[in-house]
Amino acid sequence: MSLSESKLLQAYRKMRQIRAFEDRVHDEFATGEIPGFVHLYAGEEASAVGFCMHLNDEDRIASTHRGHGHCIAKGVEINGMMSEIYGRRNGTCAGKGGSMHIADLEKGMMGANGIVGAGPPLICGAGLAAKFRKNGAVAIAFVGDGGSNQGTTLESLNLATVWNLPCIFVAENNGYAESTGSKWSVSCENIADRAAAFGMPGVVVDGHDFFAVYEVAGEAIKRAREGGGPTLIECKLNRYYGHFEGDAQTYRGVDEVKKVKESKDCLMLFSKRVTEQGLLTQAQLDAIDKEVAAEIEASVEHAKSSAKPTAADLMTDVYVSYP
């Protein structure tokens, strides 16, 4: 699939936004000002962006506890996200959700999720709604390697085929569920191999390679839009930070992350390819980097200077209506 210059710029910008956002949240967390459990997506950007570049606001995605990247890729506002992570009233979720629950239904983002494996059933529902509404929309559930074992995920694969839903299940295999290696917890060679057990195509793709992801994603999404049913896609990739902020990662090999960063960082691979092939110039990329850096800086300042919720907010939005 060939991408226009503007699409390439967009892809790079999104990946850079995610990286810069996560790097910054990492630093900010260290200052002690960001509360709660925070899971960063740095290193996995090509997956979220490779899929979401194909989507519009009618298309739905469901994410995991590691949701920032999917949110940004799906078009959720960065200022709102940063405010949310800081627990401010002008956050995407009014400060009630925090990092693990950022959602923006208008953008088709059905939520990060604190429950491993909770997204796939919801995405079956989004796919079902699309089918009934005949709007040609698709729905994508992102799960981790750990989440790929959860019964809810496996059930959803079956249901998606039985109901022939326009759904795509993306297993982001970053090698670990917390400190547990996927080689140990996943009982077959590739997660994608499970597709056959549920009557759908399964594809393994290098999740560091935006172009590879973009292509595989495009095919699956096209088939789903055309009524061809679900696909299971496994992105093999790496996370750069700990499971959550505060994780010392002593379970990982020495230099494991360093080596990945040096050899197959998704931004690096992307830059190399687009500049070598003359699709974009280094100057264009540098300009984006600069803009994004300023944008993230501004979002942090915006968040820090924003007001927190007040007592009056505690009991609102529990129900649409309740006496």
Next chain:
Amino acid sequence: MSLSESKLLQAYRKMRQIRAFEDRVHDEFATGEIPGFVHLYAGEEASAVGFCMHLNDEDRIASTHRGHGHCIAKGVEINGMMSEIYGRRNGTCAGKGGSMHIADLEKGMMGANGIVGAGPPLICGAGLAAKFRKNGAVAIAFVGDGGSNQGTTLESLNLATVWNLPCIFVAENNGYAESTGSKWSVSCENIADRAAAFGMPGVVVDGHDFFAVYEVAGEAIKRAREGGGPTLIECKLNRYYGHFEGDAQTYRGVDEVKKVKESKDCLMLFSKRVTEQGLLTQAQLDAIDKEVAAEIEASVEHAKSSAKPTAADLMTDVYVSYP
């Protein structure tokens, strides 16, 4: 695998006991004296017996709502079972469990179960206990085709491989989950095909053929005992009665059951083979039929004449100890 004459007689007796038990419960249910939901196993006997013939009391099985056959095959007392189904105090479960919960831990029978897919996790635990206790025992979970889709079942397949448990998962595919065809609800060709997704061997076997089941079961059980890990086995078979007593079965094809009974009834196939091969005589089989008929008749009389629980029983056995 060749079976001694006494083993052959035992196999036939068990299958006949199950058939006679179920046929009789069917008739008795019609009189209105048996309460609750009753699911009969008639037609599927070769599966329960084919597996359980390899087991001893230390080996564990977990069953489903359709549990009578597994109970009898695993050695649960017929009088106790019949009393239980009638809700009598001398029933296997003192009248508190009924048809859907017959269990006898001393015989290694961990219970019929009212929850579809509840058995496989329990059987992982039985397998785990066997591993720790190093007693060479195996543990077998029976599930239906419907139950094979449940997340709990699928998770258990993964766990059994990850922990390398001496477990066998038997999917008894009788074509239906209630009124829903397995061709529709199971998203792949054979349930056994799912084994690959969980790193274990998968085998399809004709569940009407005792000898085929016995052989496949023996191999899997042997491997499990030797530390070789779990297996998923699919028995293709048929149920003769409705999903539960009272089901008019209008979803089934005309003569569907009749044809199966005429062409591949497990007792018929067994009798034919053993007599044709001169392993047993028809007289031997007839004698068993007669004995079993008397045994079942006696069990019904015994049940009907037995006392029901009393008020004093209501609050016993909720806990081992509770103030």
Next chain:
Amino acid sequence: MARELTFKDAINEALAQEMARDETVIAMGEDNVGGMGAEGEIDAWGGVLGVTKGLHAKVGDRIMDTPITESAFIGAAAGAAACGMRPVAELMFIDFMGVCFDQIFNQAAKFKYMFGGKAETPLVVRTMIGAGLRAASQHSQCLYPIFTHIPGLKVVIPSTPYDAKGLMIQSIRDNDPVIFCEHKSLYGLKGEVPEGSYAIPFNEANVVREGGDVTVVAIGMMVHKALEAATALAKEGIQCEVIDPRTTSPLDLDTIIESVENTGRLVVVDESNPRCSMAADISAQVTEQAFSSLKGPVRMVTAPHCPPPFSDVLEDLYIPSPEKIAEAVRTLK
């Protein structure tokens, strides 16, 4: 004469009418149609006890069968609800909530709050509750206290065909997730049900019998047991005011307290197990808010602290009886 329908048919009619009225209403559950992938009749079952029978002929593919994967399809219903549909998903027996509760209580129930208000999840979960069918420990529980405990959920428990229809219509139109509890022993109960469409608002308790001596709050099937007890007690000169809350979340405490202010005495009848039950909930709320009106202890009549037994003798003892209710009332007079 006014038209009568069974409780079961009243629910069926509510579903049919709402599905005809609103294209976004869809229904799903195991064998809700029946016969998928089989050679015989389609719509062979219409639900395990026939509640959705015949709907497929009326609404076509908007009523769907599902594999036995409650997390997947109830989660799908929650997801579809968040995407503009109005799904009615059947959890065949409430006892099965243990395999899918997450999608109900952490997902559907919390979307609106977690997402800062920017979600509506008009999901209805229809489910069978209660004992009486000799269905034993895993098919006879009430469990609605668990759902009532969860902020974000609404819990509806009708006791008559009339209420069943009107409350189901309201449940479907409501914009929050609703757990609609159908007591299986009530399915055959007949009662007057208007043919037209009508919605019964939540949070409106029904005073089913007036009386000035003792207030008896009873839920679901227990309303009928309480009425039986009230009839017996009336002969002894004790007048019970029997109140059916109809929804436990929200709970119309005002109506209950108003009655207690008049009678000074309260008995709560709840088929649940006793601990952290609806009986306890109502007792505690009334005690906190209307203590000075109480002339004596609030009595709770519930199932005992044991699983529902199979044996008919034991199950009859397990279910609160008119006799036990009457006994509790008498201790207050």
Next chain:
Amino acid sequence: MARELTFKDAINEALAQEMARDETVIAMGEDNVGGMGAEGEIDAWGGVLGVTKGLHAKVGDRIMDTPITESAFIGAAAGAAACGMRPVAELMFIDFMGVCFDQIFNQAAKFKYMFGGKAETPLVVRTMIGAGLRAASQHSQCLYPIFTHIPGLKVVIPSTPYDAKGLMIQSIRDNDPVIFCEHKSLYGLKGEVPEGSYAIPFNEANVVREGGDVTVVAIGMMVHKALEAATALAKEGIQCEVIDPRTTSPLDLDTIIESVENTGRLVVVDESNPRCSMAADISAQVTEQAFSSLKGPVRMVTAPHCPPPFSDVLEDLYIPSPEKIAEAVRTLK
């Protein structure tokens, strides 16, 4: 000076001692060891917040990691318990019960009853409860009222390191399934803990502060908030008797009622959401059994009827505070 341990280390020590004492005790949970299938350290985590840290070195493979499949491994623990082991399975956060509740409440809890007495299921489910860590709606709930509701389960909620160790030892030795609730905000709390092994019997409430004016029953983390409130109130001349039930099932109602007979006033403090809560449960039981001792309404101080919010401001308002407890007490005097 007596030895002090943190709450977390007290639990760790209880596990280590029981696993050393009894070979049939096994432990399992996600990352309970940590580092399976990874290149780095084994025992890298020892549980997500380090409660099981170091146990692997002591007990080897009797502490096991699991895939993220709570139904499978908690069910396996239940199954192993029914086969003679004494498993301690970790449900990392109690909020995750929605994906595995069936194995706990329909299986482990009901085996003994359904099977006519012929089963013992000595299972312990360790799980984190409570708010305070800004962990938002799906990682901050209490939910123990749900477990307390279920016949067949025992529910333990320690409030001090001393109790945590003694109650964990009892939980492991107990022959019924036990839900052991660890409030995550207590993990760092230090207190005196004897080095030797000791078991604290269930059903023995702890009178943590004596006082004659008002009885305050508080659970888990709330014990500390209640004590703070009591200290403040003492300065106003109001003497609170603070009672920690330690187990909610069984519940030592006798100790509570004895105190209420003396004070005539009761406040129940429960971090759960209010409906069908432990606060309601205790209030209702006391009202039923000791009505004549009550001089005023039983006050309940609970979290409000909303999910736990993320925002620090809101979460602080969500959790019952010493101020709110004191306020409730004052309304009674």
